[in-house]
C-alpha cells in the first residue's frame with residue numbers, strides 16, 4: 001500500500017539501471033539495457049508517461065518499479081535505495097482491480113485501515129476522495145459490474161490509490177476498455193487530481209493523445225529488444241482541460257509524437 005516519502009534529501013526519485021527482461025533464462029530478451037532516470041521536482045512532482053506499442057514491456061517495467069517482479073538483470077533504485085528495501089508504492093492495474101465483495105466506501109478506506117487509521121477517520125477521508133472522483137451517492141454500492149459502470153469502477157481504483165497520498169503513483173493504461181467519452185472523463189480526473197497532489201505519477205500507455213495530454217515528459221519505449229529510444233518534453237501549460245486538446249502546442253506535439261511512433 002501507499003506511503004508518503006519523507007526523505008527529500010535525495011534528488012533522484014526513480015532510477016532504472018540497465019534493466020533486462022528475459023522469460024527463457026537469457027536466450028531471448030523482451031527488454032535489454034533499459035535506463036531511465038526520473039527526477040522529482042520539489043513541490044511539483046512529475047507526470048511521466050512511458051509510451052510504447054502493445055507487448056513492448058510497459059506493464060513489466062511498472063511491476064519492477066512497484067516491486068511486484070524482478071528484472072533478469074539490472075537495478076531499480078527508489079530515492080537512491082535498492083528495491084529490496086520494499087518501498088511501497090501505489091499502482092492502478094490495467095485490469096479492473098476493485099474488490100467486488102466490498103462497497104465503494106470500504107474499497108477506498110482499505111489502505112487507511114491497513115495502516116490502523118481509526119475507522120471513523122478512514123471513512124471521513126474516504127468520503128472526501130469519493131466526492132473528488134465524482135462517486136458521491138455510490139459509496140454503499142458493491143464495486144462490481146452490474147452495480148457500477150466500468151468508468152465508475154476505475155474511479156474507485158483511482159480513489160483507493162490516491163487516499164494515502166503516495167509519493168509515487170503508477171498507472172497502467174487506466175482507460176483500457178472504456179468508451180471514448182468515459183476515457184476522456186478519467187483523463188480529466190487524473191489531470192485534475194495530479195495538479196492538486198503534486199506527486200510523481202508514472203503512466204504507461206500506447207495512446208499518444210493521452211500521453212501528450214497528461215504528461216510533463218514522455219519516454220518512448222521501443223525496439224526489439226525494447227529500451228527507451230526517445231524523450232519528448234511536454235511544455236504545455238497547466239491546468240490541462242478540454243481546451244488543452246485544441247491548443248496549437250498540444251496539436252503540434254501530438255503530430256510530432258505520432259510521426260515518430262508511426263515510423264518506428
Ligand SMILES: Nc1ncnc2c1ncn2[C@@H]1O[C@H](COP(=O)(O)OP(=O)(O)OP(=O)(O)O)[C@@H](O)[C@H]1O
Pocket residue numbers: 023030052053054055056057058059060061094206
Ligand atoms: N510471465 C511471463 N512469461 C512469459 N512472457 C511474458 C510474461 N509476462 C510478459 N510476457 C511477455 O513480455 C512481453 C511484454 O509484456 P507486457 O505485459 O509488459 O507488455 P505491455 O507493453 O504492457 O503490453 P500491453 O500494451 O498489451 O499491455 C509480451 O510479449 C508478453 O507476452
Ligand SMILES: [Mg+2]
Pocket residue numbers: 058059060094172
Ligand atoms: Mg500492459
